[in-house]
Amino acid sequence: MTPPSNDAPEESLGRFSRAADTASTEVIRTYSTSFGLATRLLGQRHRQHVRNIYAMVRIADEIVDGVAAQAGLDASAQTEALASYVAETHRSIRVGYSTDLVLHAFARTARECGIGEDLTQPFFDSMGADIADATDFTAYDAEAHERYVYGSAEVVGLMCLRVFLRDETRTEKEREILEHGARQLGAAFQNVNFLRDLADDTDRLQRGYLGESGRLSDADRDAWVRTISAQLDDARRSIPLLPKDARAAVRSAQALFESLTRRVAKTPAATLYERRVRVPDPIKALLAARSVLVTSLERAR
Template identity: 30%
Template sequence: MPPSPPSSPTAVPSNNRAELDAAGITDPVLRAGYAACRELNAVHGRTFFLATRLLPAERRPSVHALYGFARHADEIVDDLRDGRCTADRAAQLDALAVSLGTALDGGPAAHPVLAAVADTVRRYDIERRHFTDFLASMRMDLHVTDYPTYADLARYVHGSAAVIGLQVLPVLGTVAPRAEATPHAAALGVAFQLTNFLRDVGEDLDRGRIYLPADELAAFGVDRGLLVWCRRARRTDPRVRRALAHVAARTRAVYRRAAPGIGMLEPVSRECVACAARLYGTILDEIVASGYAVLHRRVAVPARRRAAVALPGVVRALAARLRTVPRIRTPSPARGA
């Protein structure tokens, strides 16, 4: 695993203490673990982190923990700078799965991030199979480089994205029966992931991966060779543009399927999720506005626009909090899968 961040009480920055206090997290090691997760979210998940700020303070640490674990696993798979071979990465993922199981069972956590996510799982009774499915998709990244059809890609996306929505759902809370909100939460996770696939086509290609269905690309006359040529030539071929427009249209359809789930959430959580959906939607807008020039540059939403998208939700989120009594969750005893 990557080196562990410090686990002393001084590792917790002041801007995180209020959230941890609100959540009733007092153990110094746990506080350091949650602080490490928050830092991962702030640095690597700027869009998601901005939306998380609209949640009540007592719920934010758990969302940070879930993101932190996902990022921690993702770094094992995707950090190509350290020269590790595929077998080493696979061994690290296996070790991570064992360490997570130990932490979830109430044993010692091998990494501060694991301490935080295990605490969150117990606080909100999150199903452990979601983490199993997530790690299965991370293992796919070690040997799968292409997806022949959308059905093949969907199997990967279930573990890499849909289950993230399912992990977060208990933290957000629902006013409808959770089973009714579940497919919408999964769909929103998928929509976010498909958006990332579009934005990161060039970077993923550098890692040897294409997260776009090969048969659908072929329908527009696109294959790996053409994508590589566009990447190197810093050009966007019209065939690629049409193929990516097709993917963008399907992604917007997934957002529409996810949308009814927002109203099923507890009022204090709705604006966070609505904001995240709007922010990720602006990424799609920027991709379209760029002429789908994602093969030779990373499309980003300007900070001013992100703020403008998020700002209207701040007032609504604050109003919802004023009408709601804070809900503090305490961990339940560790139990088997």
């Protein structure tokens, strides 16, 4: 029997919410050293909100990218599990509470920062597109690729931007530039990861996110590297418009993916199907330190 609590209702909710934040922080710590490092560079007012976003999208991604299947769920059961997660996400945003700790944390972030179904539903639509019979190879044409990347990555950038701007004043033109930058950065991250994950996506997940022509050639890799580089250049131009306490983290993440892109560009396409390209931890730390230094020399906004 659970012992009774003497907490006042407000204190009990606060304790539960702190536990929810801890759960979200543990998700990012477990799944991504790179983004975990980047969030530590965020100002205190942004840090937990971005971790809460990451945790929500990470768990949704795990439903469709293998964890549910390894637990014995077939495609139909995975679809049902994702639908349940979507419904609980949107319900928790409406009411501000969930028994699911990660969704409770995300709901609090969404309500405070103005994140609604205009961003969450496209994300879940892309996740749903990943549920398929693994015996059938699924290839994405240009239109399907664009739609998938918008939902799976660009809207996540827009969610983070709503966190950064929730207490800020920007002109309509500045917001347009920032939103374009957030989308381009998200797209670049996703496209780099598609190149890094060619082996797993092709062999285990039976998906071809980068075209219908079969295995990528070195020329195909070069074309995607040019696309990614242009997206990263676009995103970089918007960083000075961010609040200063968000810039170092975004710069660090951008620098990491620029480094990854350079490494991918030097890796034969055939090798990308055999191993995952990564940036060594000491290089990640150096890129983060440089980002902090550059940001410290800028004026606040």
